Amino acid sequence: MRLSRYFLPVLKEDPKEAQIVSHRLMLRAGMIRQQAAGIYSWLPLGYKVLRRIEQIVHEEQQRVGHIPLLMPTLQSADLWRESGRYDDYGEEMLRIRDRHKRDLLYGPTNEEMITDIFRSHVGSYKDLPLTLYHIQWKFRDEIRPRFGVMRGREFLMKDGYNFDLTKEDALHAYNRHLVSYLRTYERMGLQAIPMRADGGPIGGDHTHEFLVLAETGESEVYYDSEITDLKFGNRRIDHDSHAECQAVMEEFTSRYARTDETHDETLFQQLPEDRRRVARGIEVGQIFYFGTKYSEPMGATVVAPDGSRVPVHMGSHGIGVSRLLGAIIEASHDERGIIWPEGVTPFHVGIVNLKQGDNSTDSACEALYAELRAQGLDPLYDDRDERAGAKFATMDLIGLPWRITVGPRGLANNKVELTNRRSGETEELPPNDAVARIAAIYEPVLNAG
């Protein structure tokens, strides 16, 4: 993309309404615009990151055999009356009446609807195991929406639902979700720690939340420092193997890691003192096994091998897609702006032309732009007639992890500058070498799907 043809409305001033850094930086970088309390437009740069995150979630869900579909945003109230949640849900549910005076609601989650789909179409244990998921906009009418997309009212979420014949199978689905989530977050450059969570009103014996450590996190978290050394990495797991998924689950959840809701001070004190950590975290996902909580009242049963009809064992598993943008920025920024991890950056590399209109720099930038694109990369070329300082400030603010700077002096020696946004380190090298370096850096990212 050439910046002169893009729509990147960066703000010079810090917006007053933003209380936390991710909200401030998303507004300043022209990523979002508030349209009503807790309701945002995703401007082009924000939308691009949202799509990258969504794409990673899709790829990792499908890698483990989960099947995508799409349920609508609006739901019939009748479905929620069946589960009993229509009355229980309270004021966070946005209730709507259509022109024929029928009660609808803007879905805050989809347990009822997916259970309805299941019971209408599946009748035999032979069709199990089955995990269906979607990525769809949800609405929760928070009394005090704040922190930008971190606690918005209209938000994008991946919610997936497993249907299994037995509790054991359903717990395998639970473990498989944990495995896939570890990989999902790592691809986004995040360390998200699974922590024992509270079942809450949705119910559930087994549930873990995934928390990203960040000073501005809404939850206090307590953990064994050894846990931050764990990496999922590029392991190849047989996702059908109960044992392999169970082993990953044990590895990542056997150490102490809890939020304030489930914290047990006595257990925590049993850790060696130098391994005890108290910090703050942002929840970016949750997995739940809740058994037959919905399948029983809603009649989602299958014929078992012995011919009897049994309710299926279910779980639901969520990733906060839109909230992840905020979480990533909270975990990765500095005083100059955002620092995107390579896996989610809106553009892979920025090209800054120090002397727009100069034949040699213009043609060198055009050549870089074309060669990077030919490598399957997505560069942002700042071709505006602006001062170098303004161009650098924009690139730093929007957080592209790599920048190539092209000026007449360097070009005289066939050199451009390659700068790492995070470390600030700069290296001079020939343009072709810069392209090769960037291509090598992104090779694992482009092939991760």
Place this chain on the structure above:
Amino acid sequence: MRLSRYFLPVLKEDPKEAQIVSHRLMLRAGMIRQQAAGIYSWLPLGYKVLRRIEQIVHEEQQRVGHIPLLMPTLQSADLWRESGRYDDYGEEMLRIRDRHKRDLLYGPTNEEMITDIFRSHVGSYKDLPLTLYHIQWKFRDEIRPRFGVMRGREFLMKDGYNFDLTKEDALHAYNRHLVSYLRTYERMGLQAIPMRADGGPIGGDHTHEFLVLAETGESEVYYDSEITDLKFGNRRIDHDSHAECQAVMEEFTSRYARTDETHDETLFQQLPEDRRRVARGIEVGQIFYFGTKYSEPMGATVVAPDGSRVPVHMGSHGIGVSRLLGAIIEASHDERGIIWPEGVTPFHVGIVNLKQGDNSTDSACEALYAELRAQGLDPLYDDRDERAGAKFATMDLIGLPWRITVGPRGLANNKVELTNRRSGETEELPPNDAVARIAAIYEPVLNAG
């Protein structure tokens, strides 16, 4: 995908509620499920086609330089009070009140919101031309939703908005949209004819609808038979060139083609009798130039080169993404089911194993499956333990354009059958040749983006 692991709830019986063929076939093929009047879940097969269509729309929009963003589904009523449409819109607008008694609405379209984004962030002619678009769920509370996704209440639409300094520039944007729409629909295997339309309540001097000919179309259409010979094909157009886009516009709109709303019988009668056609059509898109209708009341102005502040010239341009599934099926089916065009088919090819459990057929099918995937193709392997007849019926119903049939007798001579869904023609050939043929057929599809 292996069918044994997929979720494809096909129906054996014709659903009673479906009045038109696309609705009936989408239900029977397990593509959609109604959740409330005019509100559908997109089951996995339907969701897959929806995503293919969405992807084509994205690629063709971005090819001509339009910039994607994403506006929320819910909007503040205040914005619509500014344009005067809050009161005008009537009962089709779904009006919502949140817990703080603020008036919201589920966006039926986005002229107001995009104008608000523009006026807040753009102030100079130097930032023009600009075309922003999104693909987002909309809601119109139709009094009598029917025909499945063809006239649903919650529907997915691409709506794009151009902002230009002058009427001339805005008419170029209009022409550029026409060019991109022609290519978009052709990639979906559709002939969508631009027809002169009526501005209607949204206003606008220049507007064309794109109609697909189909017996079940909601509009009567009148056209010169020469128009159906026009193809956009693989032309390379400079989308910045006013002259090149104008020439395409003239070529595709100079012949008589109108809906009943704009039909002029006197003009029509001037055509030679053998070229006069009266038929029915389905609207799948519309382009509009409406000048300063929104920019003036909402204060969307820029500083012109002479220093004065002028309201921008705008247009809005829509493609009915979810409705397109219905339109494609109406235009492409037979008595056995859907016939997907290669550009949008959910799976590129079906593999039918005639003797599941037989070593030779199983391993030949697995090899075909792996080789097709290695070519970047997306096969559906029917690996269920079912009769051949049931497998064929499912493949025909869901409409994959190509099928490879693997049986023990053919394999003994190193042959499989390759069948074209549309013509029914079958050819025997070695498995490797079948893969090569399928890869060659889809080469233009995979490289069209």
